[in-house]
Each structure stands twice: as structure tokens, then as C-alpha cells.
Amino acid sequence: MYKERLTKLKEDVWRANVELVERNLVIYSFGNASGIDRESGIVVIKPSGVDYKELSPENMVLVHLNGVVETGQLNPSSDTRTHLELYKAFKDIGGVVHTHSRHATAWAQSKRPLPCLGTTHADYFYGEVPCTEVISDEQIKSDYEKETGTLIVDTFKNIDYHEMKAVLVACHGPFTWGKDPQEAVFMSDMLEEIARMNLMSVLLNPEAGNIKKTLLDKHYLRKHGEHAYYGQRSLPSSEV
Amino acid sequence: MYKERLTKLKEDVWRANVELVERNLVIYSFGNASGIDRESGIVVIKPSGVDYKELSPENMVLVHLNGVVETGQLNPSSDTRTHLELYKAFKDIGGVVHTHSRHATAWAQSKRPLPCLGTTHADYFYGEVPCTEVISDEQIKSDYEKETGTLIVDTFKNIDYHEMKAVLVACHGPFTWGKDPQEAVFMSDMLEEIARMNLMSVLLNPEAGNIKKTLLDKHYLRKHGEHAYYGQRSLPSSEV
Amino acid sequence: MYKERLTKLKEDVWRANVELVERNLVIYSFGNASGIDRESGIVVIKPSGVDYKELSPENMVLVHLNGVVETGQLNPSSDTRTHLELYKAFKDIGGVVHTHSRHATAWAQSKRPLPCLGTTHADYFYGEVPCTEVISDEQIKSDYEKETGTLIVDTFKNIDYHEMKAVLVACHGPFTWGKDPQEAVFMSDMLEEIARMNLMSVLLNPEAGNIKKTLLDKHYLRKHGEHAYYGQRSLPSSEV
Amino acid sequence: MYKERLTKLKEDVWRANVELVERNLVIYSFGNASGIDRESGIVVIKPSGVDYKELSPENMVLVHLNGVVETGQLNPSSDTRTHLELYKAFKDIGGVVHTHSRHATAWAQSKRPLPCLGTTHADYFYGEVPCTEVISDEQIKSDYEKETGTLIVDTFKNIDYHEMKAVLVACHGPFTWGKDPQEAVFMSDMLEEIARMNLMSVLLNPEAGNIKKTLLDKHYLRKHGEHAYYGQRSLPSSEV
Numbered sequence: 001m002y003k004e005r006l007t008k009l010k011e012d013v014w015r016a017n018v019e020l021v022e023r024n025l026v027i028y029s030f031g032n033a034s035g036i037d038r039e040s041g042i043v044v045i046k047p048s049g050v051d052y053k054e055l056s057p058e059n060m061v062l063v064h065l066n067g068v069v070e071t072g073q074l075n076p077s078s079d080t081r082t083h084l085e086l087y088k089a090f091k092d093i094g095g096v097v098h099t100h101s102r103h104a105t106a107w108a109q110s111k112r113p114l115p116c117l118g119t120t121h122a123d124y125f126y127g128e129v130p131c132t133e134v135i136s137d138e139q140i141k142s143d144y145e146k147e148t149g150t151l152i153v154d155t156f157k158n159i160d161y162h163e164m165k166a167v168l169v170a171c172h173g174p175f176t177w178g179k180d181p182q183e184a185v186f187m188s189d190m191l192e193e194i195a196r197m198n199l200m201s202v203l204l205n206p207e208a209g210n211i212k213k214t215l216l217d218k219h220y221l222r223k224h225g226e227h228a229y230y231g232q233r234s235l236p237s238s239e240v
Numbered sequence: 241m242y243k244e245r246l247t248k249l250k251e252d253v254w255r256a257n258v259e260l261v262e263r264n265l266v267i268y269s270f271g272n273a274s275g276i277d278r279e280s281g282i283v284v285i286k287p288s289g290v291d292y293k294e295l296s297p298e299n300m301v302l303v304h305l306n307g308v309v310e311t312g313q314l315n316p317s318s319d320t321r322t323h324l325e326l327y328k329a330f331k332d333i334g335g336v337v338h339t340h341s342r343h344a345t346a347w348a349q350s351k352r353p354l355p356c357l358g359t360t361h362a363d364y365f366y367g368e369v370p371c372t373e374v375i376s377d378e379q380i381k382s383d384y385e386k387e388t389g390t391l392i393v394d395t396f397k398n399i400d401y402h403e404m405k406a407v408l409v410a411c412h413g414p415f416t417w418g419k420d421p422q423e424a425v426f427m428s429d430m431l432e433e434i435a436r437m438n439l440m441s442v443l444l445n446p447e448a449g450n451i452k453k454t455l456l457d458k459h460y461l462r463k464h465g466e467h468a469y470y471g472q473r474s475l476p477s478s479e480v
Numbered sequence: 481m482y483k484e485r486l487t488k489l490k491e492d493v494w495r496a497n498v499e500l501v502e503r504n505l506v507i508y509s510f511g512n513a514s515g516i517d518r519e520s521g522i523v524v525i526k527p528s529g530v531d532y533k534e535l536s537p538e539n540m541v542l543v544h545l546n547g548v549v550e551t552g553q554l555n556p557s558s559d560t561r562t563h564l565e566l567y568k569a570f571k572d573i574g575g576v577v578h579t580h581s582r583h584a585t586a587w588a589q590s591k592r593p594l595p596c597l598g599t600t601h602a603d604y605f606y607g608e609v610p611c612t613e614v615i616s617d618e619q620i621k622s623d624y625e626k627e628t629g630t631l632i633v634d635t636f637k638n639i640d641y642h643e644m645k646a647v648l649v650a651c652h653g654p655f656t657w658g659k660d661p662q663e664a665v666f667m668s669d670m671l672e673e674i675a676r677m678n679l680m681s682v683l684l685n686p687e688a689g690n691i692k693k694t695l696l697d698k699h700y701l702r703k704h705g706e707h708a709y710y711g712q713r714s715l716p717s718s719e720v
Numbered sequence: 721m722y723k724e725r726l727t728k729l730k731e732d733v734w735r736a737n738v739e740l741v742e743r744n745l746v747i748y749s750f751g752n753a754s755g756i757d758r759e760s761g762i763v764v765i766k767p768s769g770v771d772y773k774e775l776s777p778e779n780m781v782l783v784h785l786n787g788v789v790e791t792g793q794l795n796p797s798s799d800t801r802t803h804l805e806l807y808k809a810f811k812d813i814g815g816v817v818h819t820h821s822r823h824a825t826a827w828a829q830s831k832r833p834l835p836c837l838g839t840t841h842a843d844y845f846y847g848e849v850p851c852t853e854v855i856s857d858e859q860i861k862s863d864y865e866k867e868t869g870t871l872i873v874d875t876f877k878n879i880d881y882h883e884m885k886a887v888l889v890a891c892h893g894p895f896t897w898g899k900d901p902q903e904a905v906f907m908s909d910m911l912e913e914i915a916r917m918n919l920m921s922v923l924l925n926p927e928a929g930n931i932k933k934t935l936l937d938k939h940y941l942r943k944h945g946e947h948a949y950y951g952q953r954s955l956p957s958s959e960v
Contacts, residue, residue: 027913030840049951075952078942100840102913106920109837110928117349119412120270120340140934144942171931172839193267193342199920200346200439208350211411214380222318222384231289232315357589359652360510360580433507433582440586440679448590451651454620462558462624471529472555597829599892600750600820673747673822680826680919688830691891694860702798702864709798711769 002040007057009035013044013095014057016181020099021052023189031099032077035181036087038094041065045083047074078145085149086177090161095181097188100173103195104188107131108168114194116210117201121194122219126163128210129191130155134170148172163220166191242280247297249275253284253335254297256421260339261292263429271339272317275421276327278334281305285323287314318385325389326417330401335421337428340413343435344428347371348408354434356450357441361434362459366403368450369431370395374410388412403460406431482520487537489515493524493575494537496661500579501532503669511579512557515661516567518574521545525563527554558625565629566657570641575661577668580653583675584668587611588648594674596690597681601674602699606643608690609671610635614650628652643700646671722760727777729755733764733815734777736901740819741772743909751819752797755901756807758814761785763807767794798865805869806897810881815901817908820893823915824908827851828888834914836930837921841914842939846883848930849911850875854890868892883940886911 016033020026029052034045043063046055061076063069065084069076077083083096099105107114114129116122132155139147152167152175165187166176176187201208210216221227256273260266269292274285283303286295301316303309305324309316317323323336339345347354354369356362372395379387392407392415405427406416416427441448450456462469496513500506509532514525523543526535541556543549545564549556557563563576579585587594594609596602612635619627632647632655645667646656656667681688690696702709736753740746749772754765763783766775782790783800785807797803803816819825827834834849836842852875859867872887872895885907886896896907921928930936942949 028910030843047952078949078951100917102917103920105838105840106917107924109917109921110924112924117411118345120345123270134932135935137932137934140938144938171837171935190268197340197342197346197349199924200343201349203443203923204347204350204352204439212374212377214377215375215411218380218384231318232287357651358585360585363510430508437580437582437586437589440583441589443683444587444590444592444679452614452617454617455615455651458620458624469558471558472527597891598825600825603750670748677820677822677826677829680823681829683923684827684830684832684919692854692857694857695855695891698860698864711795711798 002037005037005039006042006044006062009037009042009044010057010060012181013046013060014055016095016097016185017046017055018052019182019185020097020188023185025099025101025185025188025192026052027100031097031101032079032083033095033097033181033185034077034080034083035095036065036093038092043080043084043087045080046077048077050074079148081143081145082149082152082175085146085153086175089149089153089156090177092179093161093177093184094179095184096175096177097181097184098173098175099188099192101188101192101195103199104168104174104191105172106199107195108173109171111170114168114191114198115202115208116216117198117208118211119215119219120197122211122216123223124187124190124220125166125194126160126220126224127216129164129166129168130159131168132170163224242277245277245279246282246284246302249277249282249284250297250300252421253286253300254295256335256337256425257286257295258292259422259425260337260428263425265339265341265425265428265432266292267340271337271341272319272323273335273337273421273425274317274320274323275335276305276333278332283320283324283327285320286317288317290314319388321383321385322389322392322415325386325393326415329389329393329396330417332419333401333417333424334419335424336415336417337421337424338413338415339428339432341428341432341435343439344408344414344431345412346439347435348413349411351410354408354431354438355442355448356456357438357448358451359455359459360437362451362456363463364427364430364460365406365434366400366460366464367456369404369406369408370399371408372410403464482517485517485519486522486524486542489517489522489524490537490540492661493526493540494535496575496577496665497526497535498532499662499665500577500668503665505579505581505665505668505672506532507580511577511581512559512563513575513577513661513665514557514560514563515575516545516573518572523560523564523567525560526557528557530554559628561623561625562629562632562655565626565633566655569629569633569636570657572659573641573657573664574659575664576655576657577661577664578653578655579668579672581668581672581675583679584648584654584671585652586679587675588653589651591650594648594671594678595682595688596696597678597688598691599695599699600677602691602696603703604667604670604700605646605674606640606700606704607696609644609646609648610639611648612650643704722757725757725759726762726764726782729757729762729764730777730780732901733766733780734775736815736817736905737766737775738772739902739905740817740908743905745819745821745905745908745912746772747820751817751821752799752803753815753817753901753905754797754800754803755815756785756813758812763800763804765800765803766797768797770794799868801863801865802869802872802895805866805873806895809869809873809876810897812899813881813897813904814899815904816895816897817901817904818893818895819908819912821908821912821915823919824888824894824911825892826919827915828893829891831890834888834911834918835922835928836936837918837928838931839935839939840917842931842936843943844907844910844940845886845914846880846940846944847936849884849886849888850879851888852890883944 013035032046036043113131132151178184253275272286276283353371418424493515512526516523593611612631658664733755752766756763781796833851898904
């Protein structure tokens with residue numbers, strides 16, 4: 001039972017990592033996707049610095065939520081500890097993705113939250129996508145990757161991670177999450193799209209701010225929550 | 241007779257929806273094309289939230305102009321009521337397209353009309369492409385998708401929809417139309433192209449305004465209207 | 481003899497038109513390439529408004545320098561008279577190309593000449609690429625396409641068309657030329673590349689102006705003219 | 721022994737030149753890669769002005785560090801003397817690449833160093849990528865290509881070329897290097913990526929400056945140097 005779940009999870013995580021490349025969200029090996037088996041607390045993640053073409057379900061790495069890596073495997077992604085912090089704080093997410101996708105990273109580097117300028121954004125992100133503070137020297141010097149996770153969690157003190165499945169880490173790049181690795185990949189792709197559109201809108205009109213609450217609610221809630229009326233009902237919520 | 245027309249229309253609408261993806265105007269399922277059989281008042285439109293790869297002429301949805309959906313079908317696109325308003329107000333159009341194409345949406349999000357900066361634009365759009373007001377709270381709370389249609393129609397109070405087959409809905413994205421679904425797709429593609437060019441021109445020269453009336457007339461009218469002299473005469477007007 | 485030259489020219493002009501599409505310089509049928517047989521004064525040009533996939537060496541159109549079209553053919557490109565003016569004024573060019581390529585057109589729409597900001601530009605264009613005045617109402621109302629040619633020729637009163645094989649027509653787009661249709665296509669492609677680079681440079685540094693004369697001379701003249709030392713000697717000058 | 725090394729080097733240099741085209745870093749023949757056999761002092765480089773499709777390991781050109789070209793070969797790249805200066809000054813590099821890639825060249829033309837705005841940059845370049853002064857008239861008029869090398873070397877007076885494997889030559893474009901031609905190609909590709917991201921960040925926030933030293937050190941040093949902990953250890957340092 002556990003074995004079967006794990007086999008499927010390794011397959012899903014591998015596929016998510018491959019999809020990041022196919023969707024042009026990752027250059028070289030700048031990115032990683034993971035998934036968690038909540039029952040056992042096992043996180044499956046991409047190995048560090050391995051070429052995407054050599055990835056397979058078999059060489060995905062198993063890590064316990066406490067950080068212990070299963071023996072006899074490749075080293076896990078250097079960002080693993082950030083993923084673990086997110087799984088610990090965001091209790092019911094099932095997948096996490098980190099990329100350096102071009103437009104989302106450009107915003108992260110500008111240290112600006114991504115304003116919600118239109119309905120494309122509002123359909124999937126409930127308001128502006130937050131940008132963290134720049135990580136402190138203390139955090140850099142202690143346990144950098146873990147502290148990057150703490151920084152994200154702190155940023156979400158007053159934000160519901162169910163309605164905002166993305167964050168920009170200042171001077172770094174985006175992290176996204178979802179109920180499984182596939183939804184996390186989807187959120188990364190949508191984030192990149194709106195980062196691209198919104199960059200252009202801001203150049204055209206620097207005063208363009210967040211859309212009003214009524215419009216945001218209308219769009220976000222027609223797709224999400226109990227009164228949703230978009231789609232065919234039987235489709236998964238990540239299906240646009 | 242009616243049956244044959246409908247079979248062809250379903251084929252045309254399906255093809256138009258597929259073309260939106262192929263022309264890179266639609267990401268995921270952010271977009272929809274429809275067509276109308278004026279004699280029967282039946283509108284054919286894409287189903288809501290279905291993956292493009294699973295679309296076929298058969299699963300296109302039939303909706304009466306009054307909003308009643310034929311039974312036994314998938315749910316129609318969530319934007320259907322906007323399409324219906326356009327068909328009701330713009331009496332002789334045969335197709336409508338809605339996309340979130342990147343550059344046109346960037347302009348819509350900036351809440352600026354698209355100025356007519358050159359002859360590429362003037363060849364197909366007779367002047368600047370209007371941008372609606374931001375939809376009011378009352379409209380959002382009553383019948384949102386229908387009111388989006390009303391908003392567009394109101395914007396065209398003093399504009400001839402035959403000469404301006406596109407609109408930017410503020411904080412949302414573009415709608416285009418034409419004599420059939422294929423022309424509506426073509427207008428969406430041209431709109432995206434000029435939105436892209438004009439964005440760059442405005443960055444290079446923020447003072448660049450609409451071209452003068454003589455040049456606009458020259459270009460628009462050499463392709464359209466009774467004195468047109470472009471092309472081989474036998475080509476449809478949507479053929480550039 | 482004349483017949484063989486013409487057969488080759490039709491083939492060359494057809495290939496040039498196809499190459500414009502392959503190089504992504506033309507969307508839909510916004511563009512045209514032509515060539516001239518100087519001995520007979522016959523210009524070969526693309527037919528107007530015909531889909532690129534239906535072009536062939538056989539349906540290229542023959543036009544005399546005086547504007548008379550050979551009978552029994554398709555209508556020539558609506559821009560034909562502009563091409564003819566260029567062939568008449570620029571005595572030893574053999575090919576002309578007109579496109580609405582995105583970045584070059586963006587500059588033309590901004591009504592700014594394209595500054596020479598670097599050596600990529602200096603390798604092929606001897607100084608800034610001029611932008612015409614906006615065409616006058618009189619010119620628009622008389623013989624518009626012919627007058628577009630006059631406008632270009634007037635712009636070159638003090639510029640040597642051998643060293644500057646491109647122009648931006650204000651509010652319209654670029655024209656390029658060369659010793660044959662292939663070189664004219666090459667110049668269109670290079671123009672688009674530098675229009676793209678230079679746009680970004682100008683956004684990064686609005687004060688970046690033309691490079692100094694010594695650097696311009698060094699680059700232009702190491703590739704062109706009698707002291708050229710670039711390449712393998714036997715290569716045609718359009719070969720970079 | 722020497723013969724075998726040379727055969728491999730010609731293969732490597734040919735492959736590097738082909739990769740530049742495949743990675744979209746070179747348009748037409750604007751670019752060149754070279755490698756050096758340190759023992760014999762022989763540099764292998766692309767011939768000048770030859771179409772990429774006609775390149776082969778066999779037609780790569782052999783040049784001595786002192787500038788003498790082996791007889792019976794094609795002319796070497798016109799930028800050869802710049803490469804030679806770099807090999808002479810940067811004692812342990814094994815490959816050099818020059819491109820006119822779009823975004824890096826846009827920065828070079830703006831005469832601005834590329835600021836280090838984020839961790840994508842910091843992972844591979846230890847601080848901002850320097851931009852040279854504009855080359856002097858004296859240098860242009862003496863031995864231009866050699867002096868371009870001198871200009872680069874002068875720019876690195878206080879910079880360690882092991883930690884900064886790239887430079888922007890003002891009004892020209894980028895040069896990169898590495899332990900072999902492949903690493904030099906990789907650095908060109910990374911440089912183009914960060915030039916692209918950073919351009920957008922600067923448009924979004926003109927005040928965004930270099931990231932702080934602690935963050936730069938953390939990222940650069942976790943991948944490079946004796947305390948590196950990224951990857952699987954057995955991977956070459958150029959493997960991301």
C-alpha cells in the first residue's frame with residue numbers, strides 16, 4: 001500500500017520535473033519539483049545538479065520531513081530544506097515547485113509584489129502575489145535553505161496559503177504549491193504568464209494598481225470554493 | 241438544410257477554437273470562439289473548461305440567443321452570455337472570439353485604448369481600439385458575464401462595429417468579431433500583433449499618438465469598402 | 481537569354497518572398513520582395529494579397545519600370561509603385577524588400593531613426609538608419625504608393641544608398657534593398673535584429689547615442705569597400 | 721599524443737561553435753568559439769565568415785599564440801587576436817567565446833555593467849559583470865582586434881577572471897571564457913539569460929542594485945570553491 005503510493009509519487013514527481021522543462025520554466029537545472037506522502041511523512045524530490053535528460057522515477061530522492069535522507073541515493077536538490085519547511089507549515093499541500101522562470105524571477109529581483117491587474121491573475125491567485133523581505137544576514141549564515149522556507153512562512157502570517165499558492169522570494173525567484181506536484185507546476189506556469197503580462201501593463205501604466213475587491217472575488221470565487229460554476233464539475237480544480 | 245448549416249457551423253467553431261491555440265493566442269483554456277446561425281438564432285460555442293485536445297465538432301455546445309442551452313450537452317463556456325449580448329447588439333456579425341492573448345491583455349490591464357500608430361493597425365482597425373470603463377460593482381454583482389457584454393455594447397455607442405471589430409475590456413482582455421468565426425480569429429491575431437508593436441513604439445516615444453485621418457483613411461479604405469483596390473478581388477475581405 | 485534571366489529572377493523573387501516568412505519577418509501577407517532585370521527594365525514582384533503557401537515562381541508578376549503590368553497576370557503587390565520609385569532612383573540596386581517586421585516597425589511608428597549603438601549595427605549599416613518624415617496629405621491624396629517611394633528618395637538626398645540599404649517609413653515600416661532580392665532579404669533580417677537590440681539598449685540607457693565615427697568606420701569598412709579583410713574573400717558581400 | 725589532443729580539440733571547438741547556433745546565441749555568423757592546447761600553445765578557432773552549416777572539425781583553423789596562422793587553411797575568425805590576448809593574460813583558461821547575443825549585447829550597447837540582482841546571477845558570476853570603457857581612437861587605429869583584448873584585460877586589473885568569466889565590451893558585445901570551450905559556451909548562455917532577466921528587473925525597479933555580499937557569497941560559494949555542496953560531487957563544475 002505504502003509501496004504503491006510511493007511508486008506513484010515518484011512517477012508524479014519525475015513527471016512534474018520534466019514538465020517544468022517542457023513548459024520552458026527551467027533553464028539548465030535551475031528548478032525542482034517535489035511531492036509528499038502525508039501518511040508516512042516522506043518527501044520525494046529531484047536529485048541535485050542532475051541533467052534533466054537523466055532523470056527517471058527511479059532516481060528521485062526520498063527525504064523524511066525531519067530532513068533525513070534515505071541512504072543509498074543521490075543527493076537531493078540543494079533547495080530541499082526549503083521544500084520541507086513549506087510542507088511542515090502548510091499542512092495540507094501535496095506538492096511544491098521552485099523555478100527561476102524569467103518573468104517571475106524578474107519581479108522577485110525587483111523586490112516588488114506582483115499586483116493583481118486583471119482577471120487572468122484573479123482566476124488563480126486571490127490578490128497580489130507577495131514578495132518576501134530580503135533574507136537577513138543571520139538567516140543566510142545559519143541554515144540558508146531552511147531559513148528561506150521560514151522567510152516564506154513568515155510572509156504568509158496573514159495570507160491564506162490555500163488561496164495564494166505562490167510567493168516571490170526577493171532577489172531569488174518563485175515558489176509555488178498545490179494539492180499535488182502537478183498543481184504546483186500549473187501554478188508556476190500561470191505565475192510566469194501573469195508576471196509577463198503584468199510587467200507590460202506596468203510599463204504602459206505605472207499607476208495601474210490591484211483590481212477592485214468585487215472583481216477579484218467574482219473571478220476567483222467563480223472558479224474556486226463552494227459556489228464555483230466554471231467548468232464541467234467533474235474536472236479537477238487545477239483544470240482551467 | 242438547417243441540419244447541414246449546423247454541421248458546418250460546429251465544424252467551423254471547433255476549427256476556430258483550435259486555431260486560437262495554434263496561433264498561440266490562448267494559454268490553457270483561457271479563450272473561446274463561437275459562431276451563430278442567424279436564421280435559427282442558434283449560437284455554437286466551446287464547452288467550459290475542457291482541454292483543447294479533447295475538443296471536437298461534436299462536443300461544441302448549442303445555445304439559443306435567449307440563453308437557453310440545448311439539453312444533453314456539456315456546459316457552455318462561462319463567457320457565453322457575453323457572446324450572446326454581442327450577437328444581439330451587433331446584428332450582422334457571425335462569429336465572436338475572446339482570448340487573454342499576452343499583449344492585448346497587457347493593454348486591457350493598463351486600461352488604455354490601443355492607439356493607432358501605424359499602417360499595420362490602420363489596415364484592419366479604423367482608428368484606436370477602444371478600452372471599456374472598468375465594470376461597475378452593480379454589474380459585477382448582477383449578471384456578470386451578460387453585463388460584460390452590455391459594457392462592450394455601451395462602449396460602441398458612437399463607434400461602428402463594422403469598422404472596429406475589437407475591444408479591450410478593462411482589467412480583463414480582448415473580444416473580437418467578424419462575419420464568421422474565422423474572421424473573428426483573424427482579428428484576434430492582428431490585434432495581438434499590433435498590441436505588441438504598439439507597446440514597443442510607446443516605450444520608444446510616449447508622445448507617439450494616433451496617425452492622422454488622411455493616412456488612416458487611405459489604408460483602411462484601400463482594403464475595405466467599395467473603393468478597395470487591394471488583393472485579387474475574388475479573395476474574401478478577411479484575406480490580407 | 482532574356483528568357484533565361486527572367487526564369488531565374490522569378491525563381492529568386494519567389495524564394496525571397498518565401499524566406500521572409502521563414503525568417504519570421506512577415507505576418508500574414510504583410511510584406512513583399514521584388515527583383516529587377518536591369519537590361520530589360522522588367523521588375524518581378526509578389527502578387528497582391530495571395531497566401532504565401534500559394535506563391536510559386538510562376539505566379540510572380542512582371543511589371544515594367546514605367547508601371548505597366550504585363551497582361552494576363554495577377555495584380556501585383558499594392559506596394560509595387562514604391563518599389564518602382566526605388567529602382568528608378570537607386571540606379572544599381574537589384575532587389576527591394578518591404579516588411580512590417582515587429583521591431584523595425586515599432587521604431588518606424590515611433591518616428592525615430594534607429595541610432596547606431598554598436599558594432600552589430602555598424603557591420604552592415606553605415607550610421608543611423610534614417611526615418612522619413614510623415615507623408616504629407618498631398619502625397620497621400622495623389623498617388624500614395626508612388627509618393628511613398630518619393631518620400632524615401634527625398635530622405636536619401638544626403639545619404640549614399642550603397643552604404644545605407646534600409647529606411648524606416650514613419651508610421652509605416654521598413655524598406656531595404658541590395659544588389660539582388662537575397663541581399664535585400666538579408667538586410668531586412670539584420671535591420672530587425674538591430675531594431676530589437678537597440679530598443680532594449682535605449683530602455684536601459686536613454687542617453688546612449690550613436691557610436692563614434694572611428695568605431696563605425698572600423699567595423700563598416702573592415703567588411704565593405706576595398707580594404708575589407710573580413711571573411712574568405714570569395715564569399716559574396718552579403719555573407720556575414 | 722599532441723596529434724590526438726588536437727583532434728579532440730578541433731572536435732570540441734567545432735561542437736562549441738555549433739552549440740552557439742543551437743542555443744540561439746548567434747545570428748548569421750556573428751560569433752566564434754575557440755579552444756587552446758596549452759602544452760603546444762596552439763589555439764583552434766572558427767574560420768571567418770563561413771556559414772555554420774559548412775563548419776566541420778576539419779575546417780577549424782590553427783593559430784599560434786603569437787598570431788601566426790598555420791598555412792594552407794581558411795582565414796581564422798576576424799576576432800582571433802582578441803581571443804589570443806585573453807589566452808595570454810588569463811593563464812589557465814582553455815576556451816573563449818564571443819557572441820552578439822541579444823540581451824547581453826543590449827547591455828553592452830547601453831555601456832552599463834550588468835548588476836547582480838539575484839541568485840541566478842550569483843550562482844555563476846561573482847558580482848556584477850563588468851563593462852569595458854569605450855575603446856579609444858588610438859586603439860581602434862592601431863591593431864583593433866588585439867586592442868579589444870587589451871581593453872578586456874585592463875578591465876580585469878582588479879577582478880579575478882576565475883570568478884568572473886564574462887565581460888561586456890562597450891558598444892560591441894560579450895566575451896566569456898572557461899576551462900574549456902564547452903564551459904565558455906555555457907557561460908555565454910547563462911550571461912544571456914541573466915541579461916534578459918535583469919533588463920526586466922531594472923525596468924520594474926530602476927533602483928534595484930547589486931544584492932548584498934552575504935547573499936552573493938552564499939550562492940557563489942555553495943557551487944564553487946572548496947566548500948561547495950551543490951550537485952553530486954562527481955559532476956564537472958560547469959554542470960549546473
